[in-house]
Amino acid sequence: MKSRSNPGRSLVASIVQQRCPRCREGRLFKESNPYKTGALGAMPEQCPVCGQPFQLEPSFYYGSMYVSYGYTVAIFVAVFILGYGVLGLGIWSVVGILATVLLALGPILFRLSRSTWIHLFVRYEPAKRDGSVSDKGAPTPKI
Numbered sequence: 001m002k003s004r005s006n007p008g009r010s011l012v013a014s015i016v017q018q019r020c021p022r023c024r025e026g027r028l029f030k031e032s033n034p035y036k037t038g039a040l041g042a043m044p045e046q047c048p049v050c051g052q053p054f055q056l057e058p059s060f061y062y063g064s065m066y067v068s069y070g071y072t073v074a075i076f077v078a079v080f081i082l083g084y085g086v087l088g089l090g091i092w093s094v095v096g097i098l099a100t101v102l103l104a105l106g107p108i109l110f111r112l113s114r115s116t117w118i119h120l121f122v123r124y125e126p127a128k129r130d131g132s133v134s135d136k137g138a139p140t141p142k143i
């Protein structure tokens with residue numbers, strides 16, 4: 001059991017470390033390595049710590065494609081400015097670097113997008129971290 005004085009993870013740390021948005025403790029994905037074949041999108045049905053369902057509705061994670069697009073554009077712009085603007089590389093060199101970087105980061109961006117997406121819809125409830133609240137499994141929309 002965790003101490004109540006533990007402030008827990010920040011929102012950004014919870015998203016990056018892919019934790020449950022409600023308790024910020026339970027892992028969102030079954031396998032911690034996103035590059036492991038066949039385990040990329042495998043998520044438990046609910047948080048092992050607080051019981052928060054991870055599939056809020058059917059096809060819930062389709063919306064994470066918008067988040068993924070945003071992250072991809074941000075990486076694209078950063079690599080382009082660094083390669084073309086700062087380092088003065090040729091355009092095709094920058095395109096090659098971009099393709100390599102985006103392919104290499106694909107699994108990480110996939111998970112980061114899902115993590116960001118669910119954090120947009122589920123409110124943080126630190127009291128749920130120790131499992132003392134009895135309404136396990138109840139989804140808590142932010143609205």
Ligand SMILES: [Zn+2]
Pocket residue numbers: 020021022023024025026047048049050051052
């Ligand atoms: Zn949880």
